[in-house]
Amino acid sequence: MNLIKSAIITIICLVAIAFGLRNNQSVSVNYYFHGESFDIPLYLILYISLIIGFILGWLWSLCGKMKCRKIIKKFNKELGQKEQELASLRNLPINESKVQVKNEESAGTLAKEV
Numbered sequence: 001m002n003l004i005k006s007a008i009i010t011i012i013c014l015v016a017i018a019f020g021l022r023n024n025q026s027v028s029v030n031y032y033f034h035g036e037s038f039d040i041p042l043y044l045i046l047y048i049s050l051i052i053g054f055i056l057g058w059l060w061s062l063c064g065k066m067k068c069r070k071i072i073k074k075f076n077k078e079l080g081q082k083e084q085e086l087a088s089l090r091n092l093p094i095n096e097s098k099v100q101v102k103n104e105e106s107a108g109t110l111a112k113e114v
Helices: 004-022 043-090 096-113
Strands: 026-030 037-041
Touching: 004 043, 026 043, 037 043
Parallel strands: none
Antiparallel strands: 026 037
């Protein structure tokens, strides 16, 4: 899986570099809060956009991982409680007299229904 991720990232970087080499024209950028414009090469705008995209994607992924870890922690806690309950139930002695009485009662109700 890491090999596939590395290959994809390498391809994206190579495409970005090729794009930068082919498009080195200056572009005028206007910001609202400064009121003035300045010229930046087109490839620099692309690189900045890619970096911001990678950072936002990484943060989004990090939030998802943290949410999954929280859910896993909750389920592991519940699993531990259920395992303790199961272990305590397994250690209880079995009273055969109660089992026979319950079987006789269920057989009696079954006979009444028929």
